[in-house]
Amino acid sequence: MAVPKRKTGRMKTHSRRAANNNIKLVQTVACPQCGAQKLPHCVCPNCGTYKGRQVIAVD
Numbered sequence: 001m002a003v004p005k006r007k008t009g010r011m012k013t014h015s016r017r018a019a020n021n022n023i024k025l026v027q028t029v030a031c032p033q034c035g036a037q038k039l040p041h042c043v044c045p046n047c048g049t050y051k052g053r054q055v056i057a058v059d
């Protein structure tokens with residue numbers, strides 16, 4: 001089994017873990033029909049339209 005030759009340094013460990021600190025919030029866009037925040041390129045969960053067309057029934 002391969003064994004590490006040297007102890008992983010503090011800098012190496014920290015910079016590896018710091019890569020997860022750059023995770024950003026999911027981007028949203030305003031729906032052109034109702035103005036609600038929705039995921040881009042997805043059907044609006046509020047009014048059920050996509051590209052100005054009713055896709056899913058929403059009550």
Ligand SMILES: [Zn+2]
Binds near residue numbers: 033034045
């Ligand atoms: Zn909408």
